[in-house]
Amino acid sequence: xxxxxxxxxxxxxxxxxSETRPPLAAQVRRRGKQLTVRRRVLGSAVAxxxxxxxxxxxxxxxxxxxxxxxxxxxxxxxxxLPSTAAGPVTSSTLAAPGPLSTAGASSAAGSGLxxxxxxxxxxxxxxxxxxxxxxxGTSQYAGIxxxxxxSFPLCYGRISTAPPDGGAYSITDVSCGxxxxxxxxxxxxxxxxxTLRVHMPSSSGGSAADVLYAEDQAALSVGATAxxxxxxxxxxxxxxxxTLAAGGTVGWSVASHxxxxxxxxxxxxxxxxxxxxxxxxATGSGVCGVLQLQFDAGLGRLTVIGGDxxxxxxxxx
Amino acid sequence: xxxLRAHEADFDEFFxxxxxRVVSQxxxxxxxxxxxxxxxxxxxxxxxxxxxxxxGYTDPEAWIRTVAYRLAVSSWRKAVNRRAAHRRAAAxxxxxxxxxxxxxxxxxxxxxxxxxxRAIVLFHLVGLSISEIAAETDSPEGTVKSHLNRGRKxxxxxxxxxxxxxxxxxxxxxxxxxREW
Numbered sequence: 001x002x003x004x005x006x007x008x009x010x011x012x013x014x015x016x017x018s019e020t021r022p023p024l025a026a027q028v029r030r031r032g033k034q035l036t037v038r039r040r041v042l043g044s045a046v047a048x049x050x051x052x053x054x055x056x057x058x059x060x061x062x063x064x065x066x067x068x069x070x071x072x073x074x075x076x077x078x079x080x081l082p083s084t085a086a087g088p089v090t091s092s093t094l095a096a097p098g099p100l101s102t103a104g105a106s107s108a109a110g111s112g113l114x115x116x117x118x119x120x121x122x123x124x125x126x127x128x129x130x131x132x133x134x135x136x137g138t139s140q141y142a143g144i145x146x147x148x149x150x151s152f153p154l155c156y157g158r159i160s161t162a163p164p165d166g167g168a169y170s171i172t173d174v175s176c177g178x179x180x181x182x183x184x185x186x187x188x189x190x191x192x193x194x195t196l197r198v199h200m201p202s203s204s205g206g207s208a209a210d211v212l213y214a215e216d217q218a219a220l221s222v223g224a225t226a227x228x229x230x231x232x233x234x235x236x237x238x239x240x241x242x243t244l245a246a247g248g249t250v251g252w253s254v255a256s257h258x259x260x261x262x263x264x265x266x267x268x269x270x271x272x273x274x275x276x277x278x279x280x281x282a283t284g285s286g287v288c289g290v291l292q293l294q295f296d297a298g299l300g301r302l303t304v305i306g307g308d309x310x311x312x313x314x315x316x317x
Numbered sequence: 318x319x320x321l322r323a324h325e326a327d328f329d330e331f332f333x334x335x336x337x338r339v340v341s342q343x344x345x346x347x348x349x350x351x352x353x354x355x356x357x358x359x360x361x362x363x364x365x366x367x368x369x370x371x372x373g374y375t376d377p378e379a380w381i382r383t384v385a386y387r388l389a390v391s392s393w394r395k396a397v398n399r400r401a402a403h404r405r406a407a408a409x410x411x412x413x414x415x416x417x418x419x420x421x422x423x424x425x426x427x428x429x430x431x432x433x434x435r436a437i438v439l440f441h442l443v444g445l446s447i448s449e450i451a452a453e454t455d456s457p458e459g460t461v462k463s464h465l466n467r468g469r470k471x472x473x474x475x476x477x478x479x480x481x482x483x484x485x486x487x488x489x490x491x492x493x494x495x496r497e498w
Contacts, residue, residue, distance in 0.1 A: 005476045009442045012419040013341035016350055022336045023358055025329035031358070032365030298369060299321070 034203070118196050118213035128196060128213045130159065144171055144186065146198070159186060168199065231275075231295045235302045235313035242293075242304065242313055250277045250293075254311075328368050332361055335378050342382055345438045347389045348427050360385035379453055382443070390431065425475045433468030436461055 120126035129145045140162065146155040157174035164170075168185035175181070182201070189195030194215050202208040232246045240254030240261075248267040253260060265277040275293050294303045302313045336357065343353035360381045364371045371377050415423065426434050432454075439450045447465075451458045469476075 005472075006441050008418065008422055008476075009345065009438070012415060012422050013345050013442060015415055015419055016344050017337045017341045020337065020340060020350070020354060022333075022340075025325075025332045028332060028358060028361045029325065029328065029365045031362035034362075 118215055121195065121212040121214045126211075126213075128198065155181065157181075157184070171198075230297060231293075231302065234316040236316045237311060237313045239311070241316065242302065244293075244302075324368065327372060328365055331372070331377060335381065336361065339378060339381050339385060342438060342443055343385050343389055345426065345442055346386060346431075346435050348423055349389075352389050353385070356385040356389035357381065359388050383453055386435065421475060425472050429468045429471045430464075433464045433471070436464035437468045437472070440465060 118128040118130070120128075126146070130142050140160060141158040142161050144157055144159045155174060157171045159169050159171050164187065168187040171184040171186055173180075174184050181203075183203075184201065185199045187197050187199070189197040189212050196213040196215075198211045198213065200209050200211070232244050234241055234243045236242075240252065242250065242252040242254070244250050244267075249264065250267065251262075251264040253262045255261070263280070265280050267275050267277055275295075277293060295301075296303065300315060302315075304311045304313065339360075340350075340353050340357045343357055344350050347353055347356075363384055364377070364381055371380055374380055426437070429437070435454065436450055439445045439453065440447075445453065447458050447461050450456075450461045454461065456464075
């Protein structure tokens, strides 16, 4: 062998990889996103945070089944019946679902899918939100979101409000940070309907797994009056702007589907990584929807998630 | 958005500049090129997950190398689904065509323990000092010296400069030849 071990080793290593073809950086980043999605949804390593949801007018509503500018009535179940309750999402306005067994579809008939905020049951910080996508009782779909605080991507999708087949609601059109995820389902984890089970199918990122969420409206600090200082201000993107006042009011003016949509609301509560905004009806009184915002301090972005997916706003200079 | 694109560009540049080099290092440590490629690609994917943090490290490449090595030697990494995720469509040289000298070296490296091989590669190929190897492998410096000495003794029949094993440990930090490409 040659005298120089260093050079021999370097030559050998260089020869070995000379024919290799590195993957594209974009492929690697995409793989990283997949890992992130699984990690966040399954909560294996990082603290989770909150989700998304949306509604009403301007910022939302291109997802199939979602009518533009439709108003929603939070705090209802998707039973196919008109809502009788209006107002902010609170535990007092949530109707309990009927018995729903995860083992059989028959018992699901007539029961509803409860909208609201659910919190992970395993002690890690994470939320799942089910939110209306149209007039209560008129849409075949509800929105569903899973989110983590301080970082992205968020996962959002649709969930059929029809009685589940085989005990599980199919979550469709799931997008996590721009990547589509298929095969996720939602079912009640107990017959009383106090627990939700999100099923992640096996994929290249790992084997199938379930995450349990418990009903936890207390996670919302409803009644907070001041928006976090870091979020207050005007945020813009190419379509328009969102302004959050320190007092907890929110206004927006955003182009959507060729028209300018304007609206306003008030912050109804905060949860880890996000906030819930009650959207005021066009008439100026009453609550016609719920808007959810998420602030990414790391990247300095404000994200509003709606029917078109997340809309990212950056602070106006 | 512009910030995100800059973030991506920063990562892509790092990836492009270092991927082959890290693969070669992991290959030298493990003796399996396909495994090395898979593990390194996965390590970069993990780096992208936390790029805002990793990019701030003094030596992000050392982070990649450490993660890739752990992945390469961990049993779960051999799961089929992971391999499939990174297996390139085009058949790459899983068994590279090496010269007789190189094959002899690969064979010799396979004869020593994984810890010794890792220390040898980090010192002679990557160009780290004893203290840097200790930090990267999370081992006491004495243990690193021991791995180096025993590894060199085992390689001595094939590498004449190791006939006097133990020399060359005080060269301090030096980036080896691999840094040239």
